[in-house]
Amino acid sequence: xxxxxxxxxxxxxxxxxxxxxxxxxxxxxxxxxxxxxxxxxxxxxxxxxxxxxxxxxxxxxxxxxxxxxxxxxxxxxxxxxxxxxxxxxxxxxxxxxxxxxxxxxxxxxxxxxxxxxxxxxxxxxxxxxxxxxxxxxxxxxxxxxxxxxxxxxxxxxxxxxxxxxxxxxxxxxxxxxxxxxxxxxxxxxxxxxxxxxxxxxxxxxxxxxxxxxxxxxxxxxxxxxxxxxxxxxxxxxxxxxxxxxxxxxxxxxxxxxxxxxxxxxxxxxxxxxxxxxxxxxxxxxxxxxxxxxxxxxxxxxxxxxxxxxxxxxxxxxxxxxxxxxxxxxxxxxxxxxxxxxxxxxxxxxxxxxxxxxxxxxxxxxxxxxxxxxxxxxxxxxxxxxxxxxxxxxxxxxxxxxxxxxxxxxxxxxxxxxxxxxxxxxxxxxxxxx
Numbered sequence: 097x098x099x100x101x102x103x104x105x106x107x108x109x110x111x112x113x114x115x116x117x118x119x120x121x122x123x124x125x126x127x128x129x130x131x132x133x134x135x136x137x138x139x140x141x142x143x144x145x146x147x148x149x150x151x152x153x154x155x156x157x158x159x160x161x162x163x164x165x166x167x168x169x170x171x172x173x174x175x176x177x178x179x180x181x182x183x184x185x186x187x188x189x190x191x192x193x194x195x196x197x198x199x200x201x202x203x204x205x206x207x208x209x210x211x212x213x214x215x216x217x218x219x220x221x222x223x224x225x226x227x228x229x230x231x232x233x234x235x236x237x238x239x240x241x242x243x244x245x246x247x248x249x250x251x252x253x254x255x256x257x258x259x260x261x262x263x264x265x266x267x268x269x270x271x272x273x274x275x276x277x278x279x280x281x282x283x284x285x286x287x288x289x290x291x292x293x294x295x296x297x298x299x300x301x302x303x304x305x306x307x308x309x310x311x312x313x314x315x316x317x318x319x320x321x322x323x324x325x326x327x328x329x330x331x332x333x334x335x336x337x338x339x340x341x342x343x344x345x346x347x348x349x350x351x352x353x354x355x356x357x358x359x360x361x362x363x364x365x366x367x368x369x370x371x372x373x374x375x376x377x378x379x380x381x382x383x384x385x386x387x388x389x390x391x392x393x394x395x396x397x398x399x400x401x402x403x404x405x406x407x408x409x410x411x412x413x414x415x416x417x418x419x420x421x422x423x424x425x426x427x428x429x430x431x432x433x434x435x436x437x438x439x440x441x442x443x444x445x446x447x448x449x450x451x452x453x454x455x456x457x458x459x460x461x462x463x464x465x466x467x468x469x470x471x472x473x474x475x476x477x478x479x480x481x482x483x484x485x486x487x488x489x490x491x492x493x494x495x496x497x498x499x500x501x502x503x504x505x506x507x508x509x510x511x512x513x514x515x516x517x518x519x520x521x522x523x524x525x526x527x528x529x
Contacts, residue, residue: 121302
């Protein structure tokens with residue numbers, strides 16, 4: 097049985113899980129099969145829990161190792177600054193598209209939902225919470241609570257310190273590299289379960305929501321998917337051609353495994369090993385990819401932190417009868433470009449949405465109106481996030497002249513749709529002395 101499954105391409109396995117999940121979801125909803133809905137929920141929930149389990153050690157060790165790896169990269173500071181610059185550029189384009197679609201579609205007009213019955217989500221964000229929440233009061237607590245933003249801060253500080261210390265820190269760096277290899281190994285096992293996780297996640301979404309909840313929010317849902325699709329299939333290809341002189345089809349051939357897994361898992365961090373593997377196969381130098389991808393997986397969120405909060409803020413404002421002005425739209429753009437780290441690479445974008453709403457002075461209870469369909473929206477948002485996390489290092493490497501264009505042009509001609517675990521000699525390269 098196992099050998100038979102291995103012969104089926106991984107992308108086909110996920111597609112089969114998707115189709116079977118939708119069928120089981122409709123079956124459970126049509127016949128009111130609570131046991132089937134509960135089973136699908138449990139299967140999907142366990143898959144997400146397994147991904148989340150690896151997040152704290154994966155994020156910390158990956159960032160520590162990637163920061164130290166910059167020692168072996170020529171012009172490391174310039175590369176880091178260019179990466180941040182392109183993160184900002186693509187985020188600004190994405191939020192502009194989100195605002196434009198919001199003004200064009202008026203997603204909150206005519207929505208028959210009672211805003212008085214909406215309650216603010218338990219997890220909310222504000223600029224004060226965001227800024228003070230970056231620094232943990234207890235480093236152990238950051239790992240226990242799974243606060244990815246604080247873990248990123250700790251990893252950056254520790255990685256920078258280890259980089260400056262040099263040789264005396266090498267045993268510590270090697271320890272982190274070993275832990276990273278172990279976590280990646282375990283995470284690849286979880287990734288292999290993605291077809292089953294897809295079945296549970298999609299099936300539960302269909303069984304729980306169906307079309308009843310989607311109907312009043314159809315315009316908003318459509319706008320989110322259209323906005324993400326425009327960024328994913330129009331903006332990114334244009335940037336690849338204009339900024340990197342690269343064939344977009346080759347990019348999607350190489351990055352598709354990561355985009356596909358992101359769609360079903362709804363986790364940028366959980367997808368990170370596949371994203372880095374795909375970016376390296378596209379010809380991006382491993383030393384640079386090992387920095388850009390982990391950093392992007394925790395801060396680069398064009399779907400969750402740009403398109404979605406822009407549309408959601410306009411939606412909430414219209415539902416509550418609040419008129420937004422030019423200053424408000426500029427604030428939305430500012431929050432999206434500067435505050436995207438608040439999403440921290442985990443499933444969902446509620447913290448980023450409440451951060452945007454609080455900045456605009458809109459009722460935080462408005463976020464509660466969208467919680468029911470958030471998993472459906474999050475699939476497309478996360479796929480867009482991960483595509484952006486792959487596109488930026490590819491463009492930067494191309495502009496710096498370090499991209500292996502032969503490897504890039506052969507993407508798709510090799511077996512890239514299988515999430516093949518990297519061989520020992522393809523793992524993070526040793527840091528030169």
